[in-house]
Amino acid sequence: STGYGNSNWSGGSGYTHITVDISKCGFVAIPIVTTSVNGGNSYHTYTVGATSVRSLTKTSFHIRVVGQVQTAYESINWHVTLDTARRDNWNVNWNAIGYVC
Secondary structure: OOOOOOOOOEEEOOEEEEEEEOHHHOOOOOOEEEEEEEOOOHHHHHOEOOOOEEOOOOOEEEEEEEOOOOOOOOOOOOOOOHHHHHHOOOEEEEEEEOOOO
């Protein structure tokens, strides 16, 4: 599940990722999937990759959150970590549209 507080993040050096199981949706073809990430503080707003669906199939998809976005008004020295995703309760919000029969 990817409901609030239930997103099961994994991570590596400078990134975190998650595979979302959509098998119970019953898609018979690969659906269209959109994603976003929200969380307990604003760090999720600096991420790159949260809306980039990877490895999409009828039964799952994957997102990988990497790096930080440079902004014109703020200079931060922050990198994505698994600890950040878990501590700040990052959640994957997703919507899938496709054929189920």
